Amino acid sequence: MLNTKSVIDINGFVRCPLCGGKTRQKARNDTYLKNFPLFCPKCKCNSLIDIEGGKVIVQSIEPRID
Numbered sequence: 001m002l003n004t005k006s007v008i009d010i011n012g013f014v015r016c017p018l019c020g021g022k023t024r025q026k027a028r029n030d031t032y033l034k035n036f037p038l039f040c041p042k043c044k045c046n047s048l049i050d051i052e053g054g055k056v057i058v059q060s061i062e063p064r065i066d
């Protein structure tokens with residue numbers, strides 16, 4: 001159910017794994033992140049991701065709590 005395919009766009013911005021919106025986080029092909037908390041300003045969710053080899057691995061997604 002989680003989107004485990006790459007969510008880094010052509011400009012190097014990490015896309016939200018939930019809504020696909022652009023976050024403020026950039027990553028490169030040689031970026032390595034482990035358990036990185038990614039915040040999406042569009043849908044306001046917090047996700048926990050790994051980035052390795054230009055691919056994003058989504059660990060968990062916490063939707064916005066109103």
Ligand SMILES: [Zn+2]
Binds near residue numbers: 017018040045
């Ligand atoms: Zn989002």
